[in-house]
Amino acid sequence: MSGQKLQNLAVSAPAFFGINTEESPVGMNPNFADIADNCVIDKQGRIGAREGYIQISTNDVLGTSRGLEAVFEFTNFDGTVVVFSAGNNKIFTGTTTLTEVTLPLVNNVAYEINANNWKIVSFNNNVYFFQSGQEPLVSVAGSTTLEVVASGGTTAPSGNEVLAAFGRLWVADVVGNNYTVYWSDLLDGTDFQGGSSGSLDLTSVWTNGYDEIVALTEHNGFLLIFGLHSIVVYAGGDSVTTVDFRLSDTIEGVGCIARDSVQATGNDIIFLSDRGLMSLGRIIQEKSLPMRDVSANVRTDLLKAVKEETLPIHSFYSAFDAFYLITLPTTGTTYCFDVRTPLENGSFRATTWSGMNPISFTNIAADGFYIGLEGGLAKYGSYLDDTATYKMSYFSNPIDWGNTSNLKFLKKFNITVIGGNDTNYTLSWSYDYSGVYNKQLFNFAEGTLGQYNISEFNTSAEYSGGVFVNKGCVHTNGSGVSASIGVESTINGSPFSIQTIDIHALLGRMI
Numbered sequence: 001m002s003g004q005k006l007q008n009l010a011v012s013a014p015a016f017f018g019i020n021t022e023e024s025p026v027g028m029n030p031n032f033a034d035i036a037d038n039c040v041i042d043k044q045g046r047i048g049a050r051e052g053y054i055q056i057s058t059n060d061v062l063g064t065s066r067g068l069e070a071v072f073e074f075t076n077f078d079g080t081v082v083v084f085s086a087g088n089n090k091i092f093t094g095t096t097t098l099t100e101v102t103l104p105l106v107n108n109v110a111y112e113i114n115a116n117n118w119k120i121v122s123f124n125n126n127v128y129f130f131q132s133g134q135e136p137l138v139s140v141a142g143s144t145t146l147e148v149v150a151s152g153g154t155t156a157p158s159g160n161e162v163l164a165a166f167g168r169l170w171v172a173d174v175v176g177n178n179y180t181v182y183w184s185d186l187l188d189g190t191d192f193q194g195g196s197s198g199s200l201d202l203t204s205v206w207t208n209g210y211d212e213i214v215a216l217t218e219h220n221g222f223l224l225i226f227g228l229h230s231i232v233v234y235a236g237g238d239s240v241t242t243v244d245f246r247l248s249d250t251i252e253g254v255g256c257i258a259r260d261s262v263q264a265t266g267n268d269i270i271f272l273s274d275r276g277l278m279s280l281g282r283i284i285q286e287k288s289l290p291m292r293d294v295s296a297n298v299r300t301d302l303l304k305a306v307k308e309e310t311l312p313i314h315s316f317y318s319a320f321d322a323f324y325l326i327t328l329p330t331t332g333t334t335y336c337f338d339v340r341t342p343l344e345n346g347s348f349r350a351t352t353w354s355g356m357n358p359i360s361f362t363n364i365a366a367d368g369f370y371i372g373l374e375g376g377l378a379k380y381g382s383y384l385d386d387t388a389t390y391k392m393s394y395f396s397n398p399i400d401w402g403n404t405s406n407l408k409f410l411k412k413f414n415i416t417v418i419g420g421n422d423t424n425y426t427l428s429w430s431y432d433y434s435g436v437y438n439k440q441l442f443n444f445a446e447g448t449l450g451q452y453n454i455s456e457f458n459t460s461a462e463y464s465g466g467v468f469v470n471k472g473c474v475h476t477n478g479s480g481v482s483a484s485i486g487v488e489s490t491i492n493g494s495p496f497s498i499q500t501i502d503i504h505a506l507l508g509r510m511i
Contacts (some may be wrong), residue, residue, distance in 0.1 A: 006411060009401050011485065011501040015039065015047035015394055018338065018349030020297040025397040025433070027404075032297070033486045034484070035395040037492070039351040040323065040402075041338040046418065048497030049392040050336070050353055052385040057376030061098050062088045066329075068372030069116035069312065071362040074127045076143050080244075082142040083364070084120060084127060085377060089113040091129065092139075093144050095377055102145040108133065111148070117312050121260065123164035132160035133175055138190060151191040157182045161259055164189070166217035166237035168197075172225070173259075178212035179203050182227060183240060196241050205232055207250045213257045219269050220282065222248060226256035226271065251283060257306070261326060263317040265339060270294065270324050272313065276303060277326070277337065282346060294337065296347040305331045314386070316361035318369055324348070327358050334358060355390045383491050392496060395486035397434055407508035409479040413501060415472045415487065420496035425472065426488040431480025442474050469499075479508060 013051065015033035018041065025034070033047070042048040062068070065088035072084045084101075085092045090113065092098035103111040118131045127139040128149065136149040136156050137303035149156040159182070169189040171182045179202045185195030202213070202225065211227035223237040231251040236244035254273050256262060261272035269280035276293030295302050305328045306313070315326040317339075327334040334356065337348040360372035364379075371378045378386070401408070413427060428437040485503075489496050 006504040007507060009408070009410075009505050011396065011399065011503070013047075013499055014396065014487075014498050015046055015351075016041065016045050016349075017343060018297065018351055020397065021301050022297050022299060027400070028202055028397045030396060030399045030401075032397055033351075033394055034397045035393055035486070036351040037181075037393040038355065038390055039392060040321070040336055041340075041349050041351065042497055043322075043340075044497075046497040046499060047080055047305060047351075047394055048418075049383060049491045049495060049502065050351075050356075051378055051380055052382050052390065052491070053356060053371055053373070053378040053384050055375065055378050055386045056095050056370065057378075058100050059097050060376075061090070061092065061100070063373070063448065064375060065089075066116075066311070067359050067374035069359055069376060070118045070120055070295055071370055071372045072120035072122075072127070072362045073362050073364050074122050074139075075365070076142045077125050080142060081366075082127075082139075083362075083370070083377075084129075084139070085360075085372060086113075086116045086118045086120075086129075087372070091118075091146065098376065099144070101139070104137070104145075104147050106148060111135070111137075111146075116284075117160075119160065119162050121162050121164045121169070121373075123169055126189060128162060128164075128169060128189055130159050130162040130171065132158070132173065134158060136162075136171075146157065149190050151188075151193050154193050156184075156190065156192045161216050163216040163218065165223065168240075168241075168298075170216050170223070172213040172216055179206075179214065181216070184204060200234075202227075202232060205247060205250070206230060208252050211255070215259045215262045215271070216474070217262050217264065217269060219264065224269070224280070226262065228257060228274075229255045231255060231280075235319065249284075250372060254278060254283060258313040258315075259381075260314045261368075262314065263315050263324060263326070265317050266319065270317070270339075272306065272326065274303070275299075277335075277348075279346075292344065294346065294348045295335070295350065296345055297343075298335065298350045302335060305333055314358075314360050316369065319431060320368070325353075325358070325361065329357065330361075332357050356385055366369040383493050383495055389399070389490050389492045391488055392491050393486065393488045394498060395428070396484055398482040398484050400482040403507070404481065405510045407479045407481060408483060409506040409508055410476045410483060410503055411506065412504040413472075413474045413485075414504070415474070415501050416499040417470050417472075418497040418499055419468055419494050420489060423490055423492055423494075423496070426486075427474045427476075427492075428486035428488070429476055429478070430484045431478055432482055433484075435484075437484075438476065438478060440474055440476070442472050 020032035071088040129137040160173035163170040169184040185191040215226040224233040233249040235248040277295035324383040334353040
């Protein structure tokens with residue numbers, strides 16, 4: 001092979017399709033990844049580091065509890081903004097300083113909180129707090145003094161799920177009765193006894209025997225009632241006192257297993273079922289089993305983690321970042337699904353996050369999204385987890401570059417990344433499914449700014465900042481028919497995205 005020329009084996013847009021741990025790695029598209037941890041798919045289609053978080057709250061009021069298990073932003077009719085959060089069997093207001101709210105007296109006895117899995121909603125200038133086994137609470141106009149939700153001496157249903165829609169509150173999943181939906185009087189979330197309040201018993205509506213309500217949501221003017229194993233769709237939610245309120249559709253064989261996994265993305269509803277992460281739009285289109293899920297490429301790993309989960313599952317949809325997050329606190333894993341454009345099989349491109357361990361989320365209209373953590377309230381942003389670095393990892397599935405017969409002698413890797421200045425990196429490579437990796441540390445040379453480094457007309461041009469394009473070269477050894485490649489980077493305050501990996505290789509004899 002002494003006279004043989006090196007050939008270029010390119011991996012363009014590594015992990016552009018996200019993680020795929022479902023298909024056989026033999027002949028898999030090299031745009032899939034086996035591992036893409038602490039990663040997102042950026043808007044240019046590159047695999048890049050997730051952002052970290054900036055700690056917001058500074059006082060220690062959470063003790064040894066799990067942290068903030070619910071966070072909610074409320075905006076009063078007069079524009080006043082109040083952030084509510086819950087943890088350590090307490091409810092707080094504030095961001096930089098968490099201040100306990102004043103809880104009510106119930107029959108001259110102090111109200112006691114025994115869990116933090118609140119569902120918090122805003123309705124008609126009030127904030128409502130519902131969770132299983134607790135008398136529901138209300139903050140009138142964002143007040144820091146809470147009251148029990150009651151009317152005519154009767155407390156509202158102590159449901160685990162609440163929805164504000166169609167000018168009413170809708171409540172379900174009451175202890176001892178998880179088959180009835182209750183609704184309040186029109187424009188009065190405290191009255192579940194008088195006016196046009198009422199209830200709907202679903203025992204005669206479920207189409208496949210016993211089921212129980214898990215979640216409620218509204219979509220395109222319909223009331224969606226999620227059972228564990230089926231979905232019931234009602235039309236006329238704004239006309240509950242007339243015949244217009246009627247059963248519109250039932251969807252069998254798929255339901256929701258986690259209340260806080262339900263997220264509206266504008267034109268769709270995403271939720272977690274026992275079959276994987278589902279898109280309501282696709283379910284309505286298919287109407288048959290087996291239904292494909294949007295987590296198809298990571299389905300087994302996701303459902304295994306869900307099966308092991310003993311704590312509440314929370315999710316978040318970011319319209320700005322175009323991703324859906326679902327956090328599994330027992331395993332410490334958060335799945336990030338890019339929702340911009342589905343792949344050919346209808347699934348979303350998936351990556352994972354680790355180390356951050358988010359517990360809850362909320363969108364802050366003026367400041368991005370906030371995260372409830374063990375240590376309090378944090379803001380998504382920067383490229384540090386508070387002040388700590390974190391590791392981004394990309395590993396490919398075995399790649400044979402369409403040639404399953406010849407040995408490949410990998411000689412040199414040229415890696416192009418965006419950002420990542422002044423940081424050490426690790427290149428890993430292995431051959432033929434061995435899982436035994438060779439590793440080599442490397443550092444990029446001084447980065448060069450992109451095309452728009454200076455002002456076009458010697459004025460303050462729009463692109464005067466530029467971005468760093470870094471290129472690294474690593475010499476490697478060994479041979480195999482296929483190779484797996486990994487790049488790991490310590491994220492230390494600056495963004496990092498992998499543009500391309502070009503491999504110079506010799507092709508050897510046929511096997």
